[in-house]
Amino acid sequence: MSALLEVTDLVKHFPVKRGILIDREVDQVRAVDGISFKVEQGETLGLVGESGSGKSTVCRAVLQLLEPSSGSIRFEGREIAGLGRRQMRPLRREMQMVFQDPQASLNPRKRVGQIVGDPLRLQKVASGAELRRRVQELLERVGLSSEHYSRFPHEFSGGQRQRIGIARALALKPKLVICDEPVSALDVSIQAQIVNLLDDLQDEFGLAYLFVAHDIGVVRHISDRIAVMHHGKIVEQGSADQVCENPRDEYTKKLLAAVPIPDPRESRERLQQR
Amino acid sequence: MSPGPLLSVQDLRVAFATEEGRLQAVDGVSFDLSPGEVVAIVGESGSGKSVTAQTLIGLTRTRNSRIEGSVRLGDEELLTAGDAAMRRLRGDRIGMVFQDPMTSFNPVYRLGDQIVEAIRAHRPDVSKAQGRARAAELFDAVGIPDAERRVDDYPHEFSGGMRQRAMIAMALALEPEVLIADEPTTALDVTIQAQILRLLEQLNRERNLATLLITHDLGVVAEVADRVLVMYAGKVVEQGTLDEVFYDPQHPYTWGLLGSLTRIDRPRPRRLPQIAGQPPSLLDLPQGCPFRPRCPHEFSKCTRYPALEARLPEAPGHCDRCWLTPEEKRSKRQVEGQIGLEAPR
Numbered sequence: 029m030s031a032l033l034e035v036t037d038l039v040k041h042f043p044v045k046r047g048i049l050i051d052r053e054v055d056q057v058r059a060v061d062g063i064s065f066k067v068e069q070g071e072t073l074g075l076v077g078e079s080g081s082g083k084s085t086v087c088r089a090v091l092q093l094l095e096p097s098s099g100s101i102r103f104e105g106r107e108i109a110g111l112g113r114r115q116m117r118p119l120r121r122e123m124q125m126v127f128q129d130p131q132a133s134l135n136p137r138k139r140v141g142q143i144v145g146d147p148l149r150l151q152k153v154a155s156g157a158e159l160r161r162r163v164q165e166l167l168e169r170v171g172l173s174s175e176h177y178s179r180f181p182h183e184f185s186g187g188q189r190q191r192i193g194i195a196r197a198l199a200l201k202p203k204l205v206i207c208d209e210p211v212s213a214l215d216v217s218i219q220a221q222i223v224n225l226l227d228d229l230q231d232e233f234g235l236a237y238l239f240v241a242h243d244i245g246v247v248r249h250i251s252d253r254i255a256v257m258h259h260g261k262i263v264e265q266g267s268a269d270q271v272c273e274n275p276r277d278e279y280t281k282k283l284l285a286a287v288p289i290p291d292p293r294e295s296r297e298r299l300q301q302r
Numbered sequence: 303m304s305p306g307p308l309l310s311v312q313d314l315r316v317a318f319a320t321e322e323g324r325l326q327a328v329d330g331v332s333f334d335l336s337p338g339e340v341v342a343i344v345g346e347s348g349s350g351k352s353v354t355a356q357t358l359i360g361l362t363r364t365r366n367s368r369i370e371g372s373v374r375l376g377d378e379e380l381l382t383a384g385d386a387a388m389r390r391l392r393g394d395r396i397g398m399v400f401q402d403p404m405t406s407f408n409p410v411y412r413l414g415d416q417i418v419e420a421i422r423a424h425r426p427d428v429s430k431a432q433g434r435a436r437a438a439e440l441f442d443a444v445g446i447p448d449a450e451r452r453v454d455d456y457p458h459e460f461s462g463g464m465r466q467r468a469m470i471a472m473a474l475a476l477e478p479e480v481l482i483a484d485e486p487t488t489a490l491d492v493t494i495q496a497q498i499l500r501l502l503e504q505l506n507r508e509r510n511l512a513t514l515l516i517t518h519d520l521g522v523v524a525e526v527a528d529r530v531l532v533m534y535a536g537k538v539v540e541q542g543t544l545d546e547v548f549y550d551p552q553h554p555y556t557w558g559l560l561g562s563l564t565r566i567d568r569p570r571p572r573r574l575p576q577i578a579g580q581p582p583s584l585l586d587l588p589q590g591c592p593f594r595p596r597c598p599h600e601f602s603k604c605t606r607y608p609a610l611e612a613r614l615p616e617a618p619g620h621c622d623r624c625w626l627t628p629e630e631k632r633s634k635r636q637v638e639g640q641i642g643l644e645a646p647r
Contacts, residue, residue: 185581215347220577221578245564249564287566288525292548
């Protein structure tokens with residue numbers, strides 16, 4: 029059986045152009061420079077790296093929000109790289125995204141019910157009273173209340189807004205959810221709530237996650253496997269515990285060493301060792 | 303270290319009049335800050351930690367705010383100081399580093415020029431050339447490579463971490479005695495965060511600064527702070543030395559904060575301990591302890607709010623606001639297994 033998502037030799041270069049009347053391509057930014065990975069049904073692959081490592085570009089390319097320069101993206105065995113908008117549309121039911129900034133990714137002029145219900149409406153899955161019922165169910169499932177249906181995003185805290193974003197991503201019962209830094213804008217105490225919620229939803233709906241973040245501590249907790257990205261390439265890939273406990277790559281070691289240890293005695297010891 | 307605190311905050315209270323009613327953002331916060339010391343205020347969004355920091359430098363003075371209590375810097379009272387006096391003092395005696403280094407700089411001026419402007423606003427006799435040399439020197443001190451050239455860059459030419467270094471350079475330009483850092487690493491990657499924390503620590507030591515660190519992340523606190531105040535709904539619920547708060551936390555809210563941290567150096571738990579629910583609205587606080595609705599150990603006494611007091615005879619500086627006895631606290635927090643740390647001493 030083929031993997032749910034299989035990315036092979038994915039490349040995305042952005043041209044750097046100069047010139048006023050005639051754009052000349054003078055250079056390229058190699059945002060994603062030949063990476064390969066798989067996500068199996070129901071599993072979580074953590075993609076970790078610093079700003080600029082190309083991890084968000086990978087997310088966008090997988091969802092065809094960006095056209096890859098070359099490489100193959102297979103979803104359930106079917107090649108999707110280069111598919112047009114119309115051809116992608118039915119596939120969008122299967123793959124959804126949760127964004128980093130719950131403030132910017134929710135339309136401030138729409139009510140929560142509409143935000144969460146839009147995917148159902150646009151894909152013609154439900155309408156009318158049925159739509160309302162399903163949205164209210166979703167809101168309750170992500171830890172909000174069905175009474176939140178007619179509120180606006182600004183009436184919610186950051187953590188609650190991220191729950192709205194998760195409800196929207198789940199509305200179409202996707203198989204794959206791409207989470208691009210879903211907790212890095214939240215307070216640490218709220219991060220645990222959201223991570224646990226994602227965990228529960230995965231068990232309940234058999235979701236697969238591509239979980240992207242710069243904090244390897246959070247990634248490790250939620251992932252079955254981890255891929256470490258650096259300068260557009262994957263430098264190390266393996267099971268979460270293997271990568272975190274026996275990192276082979278120097279860069280992975282550097283990422284691990286940067287995670288603060290919430291234990292004063294140990295962080296003092298760690299400091300002396302340096 | 304000089305004797306006595308440099309900055310002394312006593313019973314600070316800040317209220318804002320809003321359309322929905324009076325909102326008590328900071329409710330009776332007291333602490334001292336001495337040279338060479340890092341004090342951290344920890345709390346969630348809305349706990350009042352940033353309002354506390356902003357009030358110290360007079361940024362919350364508006365028509366709609368009401369500020370009470372006392373903030374003394376040396377022998378000067380800051381809450382009653384005039385606007386002109388506060389302007390002189392900001393930057394000169396108290397430097398400030400904000401969370402978002404992109405929005406804290408003016409994008410259309412060169413970084414060096416912005417630092418020169420800040421210096422010359424306070425020291426008109428400093429020439430532009432002298433100011434520029436000073437800016438380059440500061441860039442070098444905060445670890446910006448090729449400082450001499452990079453003072454002429456614009457903010458967008460810097461990465462997030464470098465911009466935060468530039469921000470710290472600007473805060474230090476006039477050699478302040480106090481440095482206030484409000485979530486200085488929250489917008490940064492973990493690798494950059496580690497570098498900035500090292501830098502703050504190093505500057506604190508070298509320049510004998512009194513540093514106030516505001517953060518929501520106890521992991522950050524563990525790396526740099528000497529003393530910790532935990533804030534919840536405008537009040538301090540626990541305060542003590544770093545080790546007291548981490549190894550013998552007294553307030554259930556602190557247990558929750560400590561428990562919800564992930565630890566890279568330990569086997570991962572099947573599930574992250576979490577604090578249930580949301581922080582309360584400051585406009586609609588529950589009676590008694592504001593943490594009561596989220597607290598698994600609530601009992602009859604909790605409808606009254608205890609004072610912030612030392613409850614442990616062996617640790618007179620370790621204060622909290624919880625009715626449970628120290629024995630109850632120690633047994634409950636172990637039963638729950640929330641603390642990923644060693645057993646209490």
